[in-house]
Amino acid sequence: MGPFFVGLSGSVFLPLREHDLNHSFPPSNIFFMKSILLLMVAVILVGSTDELMALDEIDIYLGGYAQGSMPSDSYNDVQAHGRSAQNLSVGGGLGGGIKIGLFHDVTNRIIGIELEYGGNGGDLRFQQLGSIGKSTADLVVLHSMVNLIVRYPHEFMRPYIGVGFGSSSGLLINAKVEGRKNKDVESSLAFGHQYFAGLHMNVSEKIFLFGEFKYIRAKYHWQKFSVDYRSQSVVGGIGYQF
Numbered sequence: 097m098g099p100f101f102v103g104l105s106g107s108v109f110l111p112l113r114e115h116d117l118n119h120s121f122p123p124s125n126i127f128f129m130k131s132i133l134l135l136m137v138a139v140i141l142v143g144s145t146d147e148l149m150a151l152d153e154i155d156i157y158l159g160g161y162a163q164g165s166m167p168s169d170s171y172n173d174v175q176a177h178g179r180s181a182q183n184l185s186v187g188g189g190l191g192g193g194i195k196i197g198l199f200h201d202v203t204n205r206i207i208g209i210e211l212e213y214g215g216n217g218g219d220l221r222f223q224q225l226g227s228i229g230k231s232t233a234d235l236v237v238l239h240s241m242v243n244l245i246v247r248y249p250h251e252f253m254r255p256y257i258g259v260g261f262g263s264s265s266g267l268l269i270n271a272k273v274e275g276r277k278n279k280d281v282e283s284s285l286a287f288g289h290q291y292f293a294g295l296h297m298n299v300s301e302k303i304f305l306f307g308e309f310k311y312i313r314a315k316y317h318w319q320k321f322s323v324d325y326r327s328q329s330v331v332g333g334i335g336y337q338f
Contacts, residue, residue: 191216
């Protein structure tokens with residue numbers, strides 16, 4: 097099991113603390129519970145729609161996606177013992193996520209809200225000032241976001257832009273960093289935000305494809321070590337419109 101999937105199974109929609117990661121449910125059960133939780137949100141949204149409003153007055157969709165991340169490599173992004181690192185390399189990785197969106201006639205289906213949960217794997221390689229050794233770690237980033245979206249409501253192709261805010265978990269795995277204890281997994285919960293632009297393309301009455309480019313940022317703090325994480329991601333996925 098790769099580090100991304102280890103991390104995905106170790107964080108819930110409201111991410112768990114490190115104590116919970118080590119002493120709570122097995123990772124496979126946690127991942128199953130998270131998936132059920134988000135699907136329950138979708139069912140509640142759709143189920144309540146019949147009572148609160150007609151379906152022809154609202155667009156509700158559920159989508160899943162894969163993504164590839166491309167983090168930045170600024171030396172100031174990593175702080176070890178309060179000092180910037182050198183010879184830094186922040187590796188990107190593959191990931192994915194799930195999102196639920198809602199557009200209502202009140203906004204002419206132009207402005208909508210999304211709930212999104214996703215993340216990706218990666219790694220860190222750097223050298224601390226005054227040290228000849230190389231510090232390394234696998235890094236998994238997981239985001240729980242609420243997105244505000246503005247789109248052009250074309251029948252077939254819908255370009256859109258958006259901004260999101262929420263919680264972001266950085267999971268440090270197999271870290272070998274001088275001056276700190278080597279833990280199998282250490283988590284950091286931080287505020288995260290993202291900006292994105294994309295294109296929604298209907299392929300049938302219910303099925304659509306989408307692609308987007310996003311920028312995300314969060315600052316993680318672990319024991320004697322921190323990272324100002326900034327990354328661009330290319331996203332592609334498929335969705336279902338209720």
